[in-house]
Amino acid sequence: MSRPMARSDVNRSAILAHLGAHGPASRAELARALAVSPALMTQLTKDLIADGLISEREQQASQGGRPARMLGLVAEAGRAVGVKVAADHVAFVEVGIDGGVVRTASEPFEAASTTMLTELVGLLRRFIDGGADTPLLGIGVGVPGEVDAQASGVVNSTQLGWRNAPIGDTLRRELRMPVLVENNVNALAMAERLYGLGQRHRSFLVVTIGTGVGAAIVIDGLVVRGTSGGAGEIGHIPVRETGPVCSCGGIGCLETFVGEAGLVRTARERGVIGASAGIAALRSAAASGDAAAVAVFEEAGHLLGRTLAGLVHALDPEIIIVLGEGTADWEHWSFGFEPAFRAALMASRRGLPVAVESWQDDSWAQGAATLVLATPFDAEGLAGEQGDLVRQRLVTQAGVAGDGASGSASPGGAR
Amino acid sequence: MSRPMARSDVNRSAILAHLGAHGPASRAELARALAVSPALMTQLTKDLIADGLISEREQQASQGGRPARMLGLVAEAGRAVGVKVAADHVAFVEVGIDGGVVRTASEPFEAASTTMLTELVGLLRRFIDGGADTPLLGIGVGVPGEVDAQASGVVNSTQLGWRNAPIGDTLRRELRMPVLVENNVNALAMAERLYGLGQRHRSFLVVTIGTGVGAAIVIDGLVVRGTSGGAGEIGHIPVRETGPVCSCGGIGCLETFVGEAGLVRTARERGVIGASAGIAALRSAAASGDAAAVAVFEEAGHLLGRTLAGLVHALDPEIIIVLGEGTADWEHWSFGFEPAFRAALMASRRGLPVAVESWQDDSWAQGAATLVLATPFDAEGLAGEQGDLVRQRLVTQAGVAGDGASGSASPGGAR
């Protein structure tokens, strides 16, 4: 009993998110990290402990003063689901409130089908029902393409063949659950910011290589979405005056040279692989030391390096993080990438770190899940009303999802 | 008497800045614009009127309800000085609190001289002393190069030959006055945001063409400074695999083709102008219809167009604003720019507006001055302690500048 009638929910959930992202922390630490006074932190944590959302842990050894009494999340406080949508399949991930993966699944899925919306709802429903009994905070969906806004979720994607697909609204209505939709690379960038290298950097670039080439731009801790949610489309930066026509209609786009299709085309033209062979053949050829195959990757690395150098001059980030299925071959890319990238940078930036991270199959979906867990950090309201709903669920352990169009955000009594 | 011991200075000065930027407004309008409650606005404006900083104007015709009682700045509330530093001269501008130019001056100045710091102090002191009697809020300095932080003001500039020049600290100490230093293009972008096209756009690019090529990036209303204050260096984006060596050490940099020196070099190589002729000769040749001269500009426009298209793909801005001395020849540039730029964009962005603004000689200095006037909008503390000092002067009509190293921000009694 004695719910103190919800203090500042924003701060309450920010505390929970911080503990989830960085592990247990002392009150003083939290106050510093969230830029509030220690006094307030005392009050808020008192409430959270009373509500059973966090608990006091053992003391930590003193660092010259009074030892800190650590606070940690009560693990059962919540879970989130992430969905990766691709042209031919969807991948699901269930994560705990600490970001750790609990459960995964993958299902065939025809994105271009006319019934894909009901299909998606059914698959998601089945995955959710198989989950734990802890409260589900929300669903994050990562898609390759432009998303108008996380809280709305209208998607345009040439890769999926979607034009103004109302993913967000449909899922919200059918599942009665907060749903956040975002470009998949942007979602990945938020994951890096919360759990990865981004924790220690205010501004960075996340670059993905694979079927296509994408990027997400994080400036001062905020993901740049652009006017129409289409920022980061570095695959269509023009890098040559001539070349094959790109899917975007342009000529000389980066992606036509360094995307998977571009690599395969180049390799075929040069007879490195057979006329009907694919990326797998090119990979194995390079792996077995075929110089011509390695050269294909090397040249792609060269082009990527010069392009990224241009972006570095424009944005002056602290680090570049390279991700994606394509990083498996980075060994070969780097022969071209490193010299081209470094040479094109001005002297003062030549030492810019480039981190190439290993890639797992669930990474995309995991990134999508962090859309939900990142909500409390969402200072400028990227997630909008949906973010508020997630926060409500987080702090009250109950709360009912808005029902479709502008659902009245009823507080929802204690369960 | 009866100074109410300074309420929220941030909000007080935000009101003043809004009135300065957008002209007189009603209380209700201000409350909406600054996202505070009407109740608070009543209180704050009462204080500001009592302090003589703003005054009530005539009523405005009703718009269906009670007519608004407009509030306007008391013009004498303050002034700011802007300085443009170039290699061979400095330009000064004095602006009123509404951003209007009051007075200008230009003096020869040897930036590479060893005594340049004392020189600059002397010139500035003379300019300031000639000004009006209204309180001087601060000094904004625009430089071509990297600035570590506005509030610090350590400058690195190849154009000026400065390495770690402590401009900010020196001026602060000598003039006992808040001083804000910023890259000149970034300063220009802030001016656009406050008084220009940026008022109606959240994200935009400001591109300057002239001696060099520069850009400033504004995302969601915030100027992107980058890790070391060096964002926007689009002049060094690599655009060709071959070409002359750039001042940055790179090869194929945009600036080596479309900067003034690059244009002149190309024109000389082709015999369009004499081997010792300069940009003026190229200009007049193009103006008189010389096809080869026009082609030089056209090709520059082509390269700039493709490069900016790449940036648009990466950042997805709402508009591009082109400025700088070079816009005088834009008529010729556009022959190459428009087709190259539009063709390289994906279909959904092909209609992106590009605004080419006329250019006056004081524009750089005027941009620098708005560094000071923009302080109240400085939500994320770009201007730091110096911004606080400006705010103090604005709201108290007095206040003494910090004296060099971490001056204690003493409130300073009424004058």
Added chain:
DNA sequence: TACGGTTTGTTTAGTCCTGAACTAAGGGGA
């Protein structure tokens, strides 16, 4: 000309949060 609709501005009660002073609990040096 009475009445609802609309927008502006003010008052009041109460919430959120901070600053300052304080207690608590350790470490290390003379």
Added chain:
DNA sequence: TCCCCTTAGTTCAGGACTAAACAAACCGTA
């Protein structure tokens, strides 16, 4: 061992701000 230093956490008075109700001033319209 005593004293000073440092860090952690709490209490309390008070300031900034808001929500909600209300008053003011105009518009239409029936």
